[in-house]
Amino acid sequence: MPRSGESTARPCLTPTDLAGRVAGLAGGERLAVIGLTRDGIGEALAAAEIGRGALLVAAEDPRSSTALVDRLLDDLAELALARWPDWPEGSAPAVSGPWLKAAATLAASGRPPRFRRVARALECAQLLRVVEPDSVILVAEVDPVSPARAAPVIEALEWCAGHGASCILALPAAPPDLPPYDRILYGACTIGRASRPAAERFISARSRAHPASEAERRVEAALAADPELAGLFTGNEIVRVAGHGQQPRVDLVCRAHRIVVEIDGPEHQASPKFAQDRHRDYELLVAGYLVLRLTNDQVTADLQRAIEKIRAVVRLRRPLSSASLPSAGDTTR
Template sequence: MRSWARLPVGRPVWLDGADTEAVALATDPLPDDAPALVTYLPADARSTTGFVAAVLCELQRTAVALFPAWLPGAEGLDGPGGAGMAAVRTLALRRASASDHFGPFLAELAELALSGRPDAPSGFSPETRAAGLARVIATSFGRSRAALLVDVPAGLSPAGQEVLVAGCEWLAQRGQLGVWLTGAPLDTDRVPHVTPPLDTKRIQHVTPPLDGDEGRPRVSYPAVAGRPHPGSRSEQALEAALARYAWAAGRAWNQTYRPHPLAAPVRVDLLWQDERCVVEIDGPEHRRPRTFDEDRRRDVRLQLAGYAVLRFTDSHVLTDPQAVVRQIELYLSRRRGTPEG
């Protein structure tokens, strides 16, 4: 089986026999040899310039959301007031001086992140932004490179396909990104086909779209260990609710469990390690047959290792977070042998 690290950088490639769900399952958690992976659902673009601009906008939003994972030392800075902006700029320039990051670009991005302006225009060229954003996203996950997984929409006209392929070529070359294509087939010989390192038993069928797939986020990316996923409203809401209670101490977000070195790792949304309690929050994608099946496999592996798995839908967390918190508290109290509050 090929390694993720051996997929080419600098030109787009088509992933044979895979779809975005299969790749998502295979890269959650990120394998040790995989680049930091951002999945992109393209919008309709009439020109290569427009396509590139839309992708760079989404990558900038991603980088801002991932802050401060890519800037060590910025964790304690809170908002643009006072000396915060000067401090974050100094941190960024210091970070760049000891790395491959371009200092002025990193400083600008850090200021945008601290001020909460993900959509603010950049003063740098598209070429500088493409390379800089790729480095920042890779750094966020402790990787040396990043890849963009493009889910090609169905029904593209020949002109639309040309725009998409040309835009992907530009991003791969100028950003030194891995650009991987899946989805609807393209009528072109400009994109070579490669075989990704996937378990073929898990990609034997393509799952049909769910109702409401048109509401999918334009961009998705893995979680950073130790934090609620910045793109998950439900994880953010549950963390805000749990932060009010002393009994919730000891929780850790988006941790990876591996029973032994040869076993496939499992990423869990929320973990209390001492109590061996796992909390999973399921969005609509967990209703897909393949993802549902994978969830059950993961649950069994965790249960055999002595972990309890509490599953809640994201709708439940968002509409009644206190009920979810109460159920977690009841379980932890029993596990700890302490009186229920």
């Protein structure tokens, strides 16, 4: 084990990689994670659907490790009550059946199966098994700045790991390699995130519609108010196409699904605009963009129908389960 003060190269995981590693933790194992809060780890586990239960430990006021363990046992008892009568058969290893019988009696009467006079170790082992047969994952946040606040949390999680829990200690920032942190930093991992393209990191102005186009502004506002389409399109932007000529500026673009929506006034129906538009559609198509053209009159006459056409194109480019979304003509969302 590295001595205090030695620098240690720690594995850098994405939140998805972390979820996979946590899913493989056995009962009694623990892992320190640097770079995520307790809630951040919870979100990563929920998004990955790892197939195991995890409890975000309440440790906002870490007065002592004993108080934290008592609060944790209270929470486990509440969870056990919520799962009654769907408890696994048998009892945890090295725990006799009488506890399970007494706990079932309490749960059947609507009371949490918590026994203050029973040894905490016995209660912990049995409650862990009742709540999650494959071992509950406990996720607690450790203060990376205050050793006094960190020590009770670390002690409580070490105790829980010693009685069969899989434990995650979340450190939002890297702590010093000094007591009490040195007890958990061996084998720790850090969290990194893959860099996203600049277009995904750019936050555009609230409205980019052409100021002279009432139809564009109406469509933009309707898209922003639609639960499914909000945030997908930005307006009045340049789209890069092949060649060295002038790059087209389009009315609305969804870069994530490579869709362009053009809203044409009457001037687009005659030469030379009509021919220019056809060539621009070709350039956008070759660049991978699907172009939908609507007219000002269509938007003015039936705005919702125009939005449904856009929705249908989005679903064409981003197939989704028909069970999770209404049909393209359904406006009841």
